[in-house]
Amino acid sequence: MFMARPISDPLKKPSRELLLEAATSLIRMNGYTSTTVDDLCEKAGVSKGTFFHNFSSKEELAVAAANRWSKMTSEFFRSAPYHQKKDPLERVLGYVRFRKEILKGDLADFTCLVGTMIQEVYSTHPEINKACFDSVFQHAENLEADINEARKLYCPKAKWTSKSLALHTQAVLQGSFILAKASGDVRTAAESVDHLENYIELLFKK
Amino acid sequence: MFMARPISDPLKKPSRELLLEAATSLIRMNGYTSTTVDDLCEKAGVSKGTFFHNFSSKEELAVAAANRWSKMTSEFFRSAPYHQKKDPLERVLGYVRFRKEILKGDLADFTCLVGTMIQEVYSTHPEINKACFDSVFQHAENLEADINEARKLYCPKAKWTSKSLALHTQAVLQGSFILAKASGDVRTAAESVDHLENYIELLFKK
Numbered sequence: 001m002f003m004a005r006p007i008s009d010p011l012k013k014p015s016r017e018l019l020l021e022a023a024t025s026l027i028r029m030n031g032y033t034s035t036t037v038d039d040l041c042e043k044a045g046v047s048k049g050t051f052f053h054n055f056s057s058k059e060e061l062a063v064a065a066a067n068r069w070s071k072m073t074s075e076f077f078r079s080a081p082y083h084q085k086k087d088p089l090e091r092v093l094g095y096v097r098f099r100k101e102i103l104k105g106d107l108a109d110f111t112c113l114v115g116t117m118i119q120e121v122y123s124t125h126p127e128i129n130k131a132c133f134d135s136v137f138q139h140a141e142n143l144e145a146d147i148n149e150a151r152k153l154y155c156p157k158a159k160w161t162s163k164s165l166a167l168h169t170q171a172v173l174q175g176s177f178i179l180a181k182a183s184g185d186v187r188t189a190a191e192s193v194d195h196l197e198n199y200i201e202l203l204f205k206k
Numbered sequence: 207m208f209m210a211r212p213i214s215d216p217l218k219k220p221s222r223e224l225l226l227e228a229a230t231s232l233i234r235m236n237g238y239t240s241t242t243v244d245d246l247c248e249k250a251g252v253s254k255g256t257f258f259h260n261f262s263s264k265e266e267l268a269v270a271a272a273n274r275w276s277k278m279t280s281e282f283f284r285s286a287p288y289h290q291k292k293d294p295l296e297r298v299l300g301y302v303r304f305r306k307e308i309l310k311g312d313l314a315d316f317t318c319l320v321g322t323m324i325q326e327v328y329s330t331h332p333e334i335n336k337a338c339f340d341s342v343f344q345h346a347e348n349l350e351a352d353i354n355e356a357r358k359l360y361c362p363k364a365k366w367t368s369k370s371l372a373l374h375t376q377a378v379l380q381g382s383f384i385l386a387k388a389s390g391d392v393r394t395a396a397e398s399v400d401h402l403e404n405y406i407e408l409l410f411k412k
Contacts, residue, residue, distance in 0.1 A: 031326035033239035107328065115384050119325045120237035122313065122387035133388040160404070164397040167385060168378075171398040175381030178321050179373060181328035182339040191370040192377040198366070199405040 016054045018044040023065040029108040032062060032120045032128070059125055062117065066131035069113045070138060077142070088149035089204050095143055096200060099173060100193040103186050111181065115174040136174075140166040154204045165203075172196045222260045224250040229271040235314040238268060238326045238334070265331055268323065272337035275319045276344060283348070294355035295410050301349055302406060305379060306399040309392050317387065318342075321380040342380075346372040360410045371409075378402045 013021075022043035026035040037058055041051050055061040077083075082094025103110050114132035121128040144166035151162050173196075176189035219227075228249035232241040243264055247257050261267040283289075288300025309316050320338035327334040350372035357368050379402075382395035 029329050031237070031239055033237055034326065034330065116325050118384050118388045119322050120240065122390075123235050124240065129388060136385070136388055160401065165401065167394055168398045168401040171381030171385050171395075172374075172377055173381065174384045175377030175379065178324050178380045179342070179377050182324045182335060182342055184328075188373055189377075192374045195366065195371065195374040195405070199401070199408070202405070202408040 015044065015046045015050045018046060019051060019054060019061060020065050020068050023061050024069065024113050025108065027062070027065070028111055028113050028116055032117050032125075059128060062121075062125070062128045063131045066114050066117065066128065066135055070131075070135040073135070073139060074142070077139070088146045089154060091146045092143065092150050093197060093200060095146070096169065096193060096197045099169075100190055100197070103180075103190050103193070107177075107181055107184070107186075110186075111177040112174060115177060136170055137167075140170050143169060150204060158203070160203075165200075169196060221250065221252045221256045224252060225257060225260060225267060226271050226274050229267050230275065230319050231314065233268070233271070234317055234319050234322055238323050265334060268327075268331070268334045269337045272320050272323065272334065272341055276337075276341040279341070279345060280348070283345070294352045295360060297352045298349065298356055299403060299406060301352070302375065302399060302403045305375075306396055306403070309386075309396050309399070313383075313387055313390070313392075316392075317383040318380060321383060342376055343373075346376050349375060356410060364409070366409075371406075375402060 019040055022040045023035070026039055026043055035058075037048065037051055040058070040061070041048055044051075051061075055064065077095070077098075080095075080098050082091055082098050085091045085094055114135040117128055118132045118136075121132070140163075144162045147165050148162040151158055172192055176192035179192065180186050180189035182188075225246060228246045229241070232245055232249055236245075241264075243254065243257055246264070246267070247254050250257075257267075261270065283301070283304075286300075286304050288297055288304050291297045291300055320341040323334055324338045324342075327338070346369075350368045353371050354368040357364055378398055382398035385398065386392050386395035388394075
């Protein structure tokens with residue numbers, strides 16, 4: 001006699017994913033150290049046994065959350081409309097304008113998981129810091145390719161490097177999140193991104 | 207008969223100051239939440255009783271450390287040589303160049319106490335966040351005065367506000383610290399500050 005296999009609910013997310021979502025949300029709001037395994041289990045609605053079935057430690061979960069963040073943000077930006085522009089400078093400016101557009105909702109909705117973690121872990125948790133570094137610096141590399149094309153086209157003799165400008169955009173964004181958190185006012189972040197856009201326009205002035 | 211008063215060693219710092227120094231050093235390295243009262247007592251070389259004689263909680267110490275940071279940094283920048291320049295634009299550029307010059311030593315030596323704390327406390331510790339906000343935004347106000355003079359002199363019709371540019375300099379600095387922490391390389395911070403200097407030169411181009 002055949003035993004029917006238990007059919008898992010296709011709408012129910014796996015516990016691992018629920019824990020990664022909980023980590024992303026809680027760490028963006030309260031930081032890495034403040035967020036306990038108990039908090040993560042409660043938010044994800046899973047037992048502690050399930051946590052340790054999926055991750056050997058909070059640190060391992062944080063590394064996985066940073067890697068998932070890299071994957072998610074990379075898909076999110078790759079599918080954004082500004083990528084369709086033919087002019088590479090329009091893609092660069094489109095990226096910056098898009099970053100401004102998505103400054104919406106609660107602070108924990110638009111601020112950066114990995115930028116937040118770096119502050120807490122850089123000297124104590126090298127594996128988490130490495131995953132955060134990869135996330136920010138690989139994201140910058142995607143932009144660097146567009147900057148490089150624009151640079152060749154409009155200012156091939158410029159003294160600055162495409163890499164340094166790509167990283168500068170990330171510095172402005174990360175710093176603008178800190179100002180928004182301090183003031184509780186997203187406009188402080190938006191105004192800094194406006195200055196970044198203005199800088200890029202001045203740099204490439206034709 | 208006169209009793210000689212016990213003479214305190216004028217070279218020995220008071221416990222309160224030792225605890226504030228310990229907080230500044232440990233929080234810049236490991237973050238606010240990671241730093242325990244025990245860590246602070248050990249670093250300061252004082253007993254737990256002495257800690258609670260001076261501060262009712264770690265939170266109260268963090269507020270005092272942020273206020274001390276504001277006072278210290280404000281005196282430090284006020285006495286910096288760039289303040290002597292007559293041209294307000296030279297003072298603004300001098301500030302940015304000075305910020306680059308002092309990117310030296312270990313990460314915890316040049317990164318920002320209050321910028322680090324904001325990330326961890328903005329949603330959970332409003333009093334610490336308020337002290338950090340005051341520190342960053344009052345520091346920006348000092349620069350805003352110079353920017354405003356330079357703006358009146360060189361580009362009175364500019365569309366940007368002096369306040370937004372002053373805050374933008376802080377965003378770049380805070381973000382550049384995050385990149386330096388992630389990469390362990392101070393040059394990523396310095397290159398971002400170079401872009402900031404370049405931006406200000408382009409904005410005020412005579």
